[in-house]
Amino acid sequence: MPGKAKAAVIGWGTSELSRKPGGTITDLAREAIENAVVAAGIDWPEIDGLILGQSDILERSALSATFRHSLDLGNLSLLTVSEAKGTTVLQAIQQASLAVHAGMARTVVCVFSDTPISAAASAGETFARPSRIMNVNGWEERYGCFGAIGAYALAASAYRARYGLDDEAFGHYAIACRKWAALNPRALFQENLTMDAYLAAPFIAEPLRLLDCAAPVNGAAAFIVSSIDAAPRAKAAPVFVHGFGQGHNKESALSALCNGGQTGAGPAAAKALAMAGVSHRDIGICQLYDAFSFSGLYALEAFGFFPPGEAPALVAAGETSPGGALPTNTGGGHLSGYYLQGATPLAEALVQARGSAGARQVEGNDLVFVSNSGGCLEYHATLVVSRHARLS
Amino acid sequence: MSDTMQSPAPMLPSEVFLQFIEASELRAPFVEERGEYLPYHEMDRVSNEDIDWRVCSGKGELAAMAVFHRRYSPDFDPPYNVALIKLDEGLLILSSVIGEPGALRTGARVCAAFPRAGHLVFELDAANRKEQP
Numbered sequence: 024m025p026g027k028a029k030a031a032v033i034g035w036g037t038s039e040l041s042r043k044p045g046g047t048i049t050d051l052a053r054e055a056i057e058n059a060v061v062a063a064g065i066d067w068p069e070i071d072g073l074i075l076g077q078s079d080i081l082e083r084s085a086l087s088a089t090f091r092h093s094l095d096l097g098n099l100s101l102l103t104v105s106e107a108k109g110t111t112v113l114q115a116i117q118q119a120s121l122a123v124h125a126g127m128a129r130t131v132v133c134v135f136s137d138t139p140i141s142a143a144a145s146a147g148e149t150f151a152r153p154s155r156i157m158n159v160n161g162w163e164e165r166y167g168c169f170g171a172i173g174a175y176a177l178a179a180s181a182y183r184a185r186y187g188l189d190d191e192a193f194g195h196y197a198i199a200c201r202k203w204a205a206l207n208p209r210a211l212f213q214e215n216l217t218m219d220a221y222l223a224a225p226f227i228a229e230p231l232r233l234l235d236c237a238a239p240v241n242g243a244a245a246f247i248v249s250s251i252d253a254a255p256r257a258k259a260a261p262v263f264v265h266g267f268g269q270g271h272n273k274e275s276a277l278s279a280l281c282n283g284g285q286t287g288a289g290p291a292a293a294k295a296l297a298m299a300g301v302s303h304r305d306i307g308i309c310q311l312y313d314a315f316s317f318s319g320l321y322a323l324e325a326f327g328f329f330p331p332g333e334a335p336a337l338v339a340a341g342e343t344s345p346g347g348a349l350p351t352n353t354g355g356g357h358l359s360g361y362y363l364q365g366a367t368p369l370a371e372a373l374v375q376a377r378g379s380a381g382a383r384q385v386e387g388n389d390l391v392f393v394s395n396s397g398g399c400l401e402y403h404a405t406l407v408v409s410r411h412a413r414l415s
Numbered sequence: 416m417s418d419t420m421q422s423p424a425p426m427l428p429s430e431v432f433l434q435f436i437e438a439s440e441l442r443a444p445f446v447e448e449r450g451e452y453l454p455y456h457e458m459d460r461v462s463n464e465d466i467d468w469r470v471c472s473g474k475g476e477l478a479a480m481a482v483f484h485r486r487y488s489p490d491f492d493p494p495y496n497v498a499l500i501k502l503d504e505g506l507l508i509l510s511s512v513i514g515e516p517g518a519l520r521t522g523a524r525v526c527a528a529f530p531r532a533g534h535l536v537f538e539l540d541a542a543n544r545k546e547q548p
Contacts, residue, residue, distance in 0.1 A: 147485070158429060160430070160433070166497045167483060168481075181521070226494075
């Protein structure tokens with residue numbers, strides 16, 4: 024049913040987001056939910072669904088169904104734990120939207136909580152487990168291929184080779200994101216970023232430098248998804264969910280990148296846009312999961328907004344920067360804003376769609392495209408959101 | 416797959432692959448029924464008895480390379496590289512490449528080597544070195 028929204032996000036909130044150790048998964052989650060409930064202006068008994076987004080770096084038990092007892096909730100008609108690598112948050116919103124659209128629940132809280140930074144380990148160390156590429160026991164350990172960054176650096180290397188890119192290609196992306204962050208008081212890094220400073224940053228896993236990498240935080244975010252008919256009770260203007268999609272292709276993403284193939288990103292975007300009944304040209308703002316500069320560039324192409332191989336030049340020309348034709352990651356994204364996995368792009372999409380982004384508010388905010396991706400571009404989930412309940 | 420004491424599980428293709436590597440042999444899993452090689456990361460989907468373990472030429476192309484500049488383990492002194500090689504058989508394999516850093520670029524021809532028993536690496540192909548004086 025293109026034209027009519029499937030669900031509405033009526034409120035959202037975060038816990039404190041911190042680069043320092045502190046806070047437990049459940050304390051942070053509770054804080055975020057409390058803030059979201061206050062923001063939505065609803066009463067606790069109205070909540071009848073709870074979807075717990077589980078970060079894949081945590082123990083399985085970190086956020087389980089028993090967490091519902093630590094909240095002052097009534098009887099629930101939906102309770103589940105969701106985990107799908109970097110796509111967990113958007114998948115939770117999709118599940119909640121399906122549930123309220125089908126009438127299974129009316130008001131579903133989706134929460135995601137993560138603590139990559141501990142007293143014992145920096146975020147870099149937490150994420151530095153052996154990459155899983157070959158599915159052969161101990162193989163990556165033999166070569167010292169550690170962390171998400173190992174796989175992403177290989178992917179970035181293949182992408183550079185395919186299009187003959189130089190060292191500045193990723194830098195332009197990082198700089199474009201920093202320009203947005205300068206307008207966002209909540210962004211972690213707001214100071215001006217020059218190409219010289221970008222190039223002077225040390226390599227972590229070449230071709231990726233320090234400033235090509237996300238800035239993880241400890242924290243949680245909660246989003247309240249409501250049925251359309253119940254949305255008007257919210258205190259502030261709802262943001263409507265019009266389309267959603269996923270794509271997880273048979274060929275591995277690293278293989279696709281090395282062989283000129285496709286990942287599931289394209290189908291995930293096509294599905295969401297078709298469900299909303301809109302096209303790429305209608306999208307005013309993109310909020311992409313860009314844990315590494317390269318993955319933001321790749322996303323712009325793979326989701327179909329820029330032609331293959333052209334994102335680096337278009338980003339360098341300012342297309343995604345403030346004042347550009349396709350404002351992208353307007354809060355600074357994962358690189359300059361903060362990295363709370365899939366919650367980062369969603370939260371900024373909602374702020375922009377509602378028109379409450381302050382100095383960084385984009386005028387053409389009728390339709391916002393949001394993406395989550397995980398497993399080194401293996402898994403993709405997307406949303407199309409709008410402040411309009413109906414799209415004509 | 417069963418891990419009970421009574422009936423030992425048959426070896427997984429990835430375990431068989433590792434046995435060949437320990438014997439300093441690079442082999443690729445060919446499935447007669449499909450008439451094609453299985454990607455290494457998917458080989459455990461099939462039963463090992465359906466695999467014809469073909470000896471690889473060892474030749475291929477450097478498809479992607481990451482140079483680690485941080486120390487993640489006491490066993491690896493940075494900088495060191497990790498690479499994806501596209502074998503002439505069409506399979507991608509994760510390994511590392513030996514050679515002058517400046518000469519290691521994507522697209523270069525490489526061939527498999529075992530500088531010590533059971534440790535697979537790739538080195539720049541001799542033919543490749545002639546092309547790049």
